[in-house]
Amino acid sequence: MGASEGAGTGAPPRRRTASEQVQLALLDAAQDVLDREGLPGVTVRAVAREAGVAPMGVYNRFGSKEGMLLALAVQALDDLWREVAVDRELPPEERFRQGCHAYRRFALERPQRYALVFGGGGPVAQTGSEASVYGHAVFEVLIELVEGLLGPVARERFAHSGEAAQIVWIALHGAVHLELGGIGQVAGSHDVYEQLLDLLVRGLRDGRSGPRL
């Protein structure tokens, strides 16, 4: 599991062992199968075929299909973390908006990975699982983005900034999940998302509309 330990630090080790390279090759194959065929298609046999190895090679790396899905979820969350963790030098509102746009982009560009992670149940729901730890790391970024925006009055309203971040996550998830499901009731998903961000920014900035920095 060297590779995922590497991902744990947010930066993979410079020189990968042969073992790590095999792990990464299998993970890439699994991601390709997931992106192409969706979660139901991600079987040990299909991933082995994709990677050109024997099914036993997949079992040797991931232990089981569940182990493989966990590794996929961890990778997806690590990728999402990299995308939402935008430049800290940006003004708070701009940073918040960029992070939220990155979240939507990730979901729309990798719908199968997003569904694996946030589709409900799965490894992220298992408290203490490696995926839940990575999920929390992404949430920590969201907390940071939100804290940059929270005005004194809004800060009073929430029990803690995590509560405000949870509400933002709820809104972002609802938006991309309905968009991916194709069951929105009005046209212009992008405009609606902008309106949603405007409302969130107003709500986090003491209800007043802050300057668009």
Add this chain to the structure above:
Amino acid sequence: MGASEGAGTGAPPRRRTASEQVQLALLDAAQDVLDREGLPGVTVRAVAREAGVAPMGVYNRFGSKEGMLLALAVQALDDLWREVAVDRELPPEERFRQGCHAYRRFALERPQRYALVFGGGGPVAQTGSEASVYGHAVFEVLIELVEGLLGPVARERFAHSGEAAQIVWIALHGAVHLELGGIGQVAGSHDVYEQLLDLLVRGLRDGRSGPRL
């Protein structure tokens, strides 16, 4: 399809024909299977077994498994419509909050029906399908709830009240979908939902916090 025509008017016909009674019995059986085993368990064979009829009896009513799922989705949306269409005599904010609470209650009490309807794809996503028509009827209620709250400034911000209602739906769906998936990041889903409604009310009422009527 007399029964669903009845549902279409929001009130089933007083005296049901034998044919309608059979349809309703099969629909009840299908709902029981759905609630108990989830969408994958809803097969013509399982529903026939549940209703104590031959599979052909199910085919005769619904034409196909897809027809059966469509009827289930229509029924679920009609039930949801009845729950969110709260007393029009209530003050706008109270009415909005009660409608939003009814939405969450429906999702938490009937998670499988909620997933069938709003899980993504499915009959609701098919424009012009009977389910999409019922989905729009629910959305119309949401528009009404939102219009009661919209202040003049907020009204200016949105292209039309449907856009504001879409944003509210996004938020409600995100909240219940994450709650059902068990992947929230903070404890106290009920409190978080209240905070979410507070933020929505502020955002729809010109950004200011209105009196809690």
